Amino acid sequence: MNEDNSDHMAQIIDGKALATRIREKMKDRIPQLEAQYGRRPSLYVILVGEDPGSRIYVRNKINAATSVGMDARLIHFDDDVSESDLLNLIHVLNEDPLVDGILVQLPLPAHMNEERVVDAIAKDKDVDGFHALNVGALWQGTHGITPCTPKGIIQLIMSTGIPIAGKIAVVVGRSNIVGKPVAKLLLDENATVIITHTRTPDLKAMTTQADILVVAVGKERLITADMIKPGAVVIDVGITRNADGKLVGDVDFEAARKVAGYITPVPGGVGPLTIAMLLKNTMECFLNHAETHSRVSKLWTTIINARIGSK
Numbered sequence: 458m459n460e461d462n463s464d465h466m467a468q469i470i471d472g473k474a475l476a477t478r479i480r481e482k483m484k485d486r487i488p489q490l491e492a493q494y495g496r497r498p499s500l501y502v503i504l505v506g507e508d509p510g511s512r513i514y515v516r517n518k519i520n521a522a523t524s525v526g527m528d529a530r531l532i533h534f535d536d537d538v539s540e541s542d543l544l545n546l547i548h549v550l551n552e553d554p555l556v557d558g559i560l561v562q563l564p565l566p567a568h569m570n571e572e573r574v575v576d577a578i579a580k581d582k583d584v585d586g587f588h589a590l591n592v593g594a595l596w597q598g599t600h601g602i603t604p605c606t607p608k609g610i611i612q613l614i615m616s617t618g619i620p621i622a623g624k625i626a627v628v629v630g631r632s633n634i635v636g637k638p639v640a641k642l643l644l645d646e647n648a649t650v651i652i653t654h655t656r657t658p659d660l661k662a663m664t665t666q667a668d669i670l671v672v673a674v675g676k677e678r679l680i681t682a683d684m685i686k687p688g689a690v691v692i693d694v695g696i697t698r699n700a701d702g703k704l705v706g707d708v709d710f711e712a713a714r715k716v717a718g719y720i721t722p723v724p725g726g727v728g729p730l731t732i733a734m735l736l737k738n739t740m741e742c743f744l745n746h747a748e749t750h751s752r753v754s755k756l757w758t759t760i761i762n763a764r765i766g767s768k
């Protein structure tokens with residue numbers, strides 16, 4: 458550790474490069490799977506309304522899925538669509554054997570109940586991992602779909618080669634999408650986990666203990682260099698546009714680089730991994746569906762043969 462050296466600079470964890478490697482592997486595998494199962498993984502993304510941020514996110518997701526060879530479709534509703542029309546569409550996609558993944562981009566308009574909409578998605582097609590049964594599976598440690606950003610954060614930390622087991626991990630933020638699930642994944646990797654939030658009285662007293670610091674709040678410069686333990690792995694999940702129109706994270710990056718051991722940039726850190734993990738989740742759903750389908754087909758063959766044989 459060279460924290461006493463004023464020239465010290467943390468290694469940057471290049472999320473874009475890591476995501477590209479994951480996507481390239483998938484791109485190579487999809488033609489083989491298509492030859493084996495007769496179809497490609499498919500992802501249906503539902504967007505309601507015209508929120509400019511959501512439109513960009515959705516476009517990035519569709520483009521990423523298409524670029525690896527998946528069949529990706531966008532279904533775009535006006536923001537006055539009724540919740541029951543949206544639920545009916547989800548029910549039809551749930552029943553369609555050619556659909557592997559369903560994602561409803563959030564936030565939804567105020568007249569809709571997000572929980573009801575998310576929970577209407579079949580749990581084995583819920584590529585976001587937001588369905589109550591997938592959240593339950595995560596916390597119970599049973600098999601389910603893991604949410605994309607937390608899953609990507611673990612991959613980013615692992616890419617440093619620093620073992621997670623035995624480390625103190627501090628999570629700043631307790632959202633359902635990032636803070637809470639990433640805390641559970643870190644616990645599963647045998648870190649000792651501290652979850653902090655807006656009511657934590659002395660945030661710095663917590664963050665300075667962190668061998669691994671994950672910050673997911675959405676507040677520019679919330680984490681300054683003096684709040685970081687020398688040599689720590691710092692994962693910055695925040696992404697906001699500041700007064701100068703620049704995309705920034707929650708960590709004061711330039712100052713933090715002089716203290717941390719490893720740090721993710723914004724943009725180019727967590728964001729690309731979130732999308733790569735969405736593709737991974739879609740792939741897992743596809744493999745699960747394709748395997749189930751081929752097992753059921755074999756059983757039908759057995760049943761039909763038995764009927765022919767008994768005539």
Ligand code: GUN
Nearest residue numbers: 560561562563564585605
């Ligand atoms: N809105 C912001 N982040 C996400 C996400 O990860 N998934 C969905 N569905 N909506 C979001």
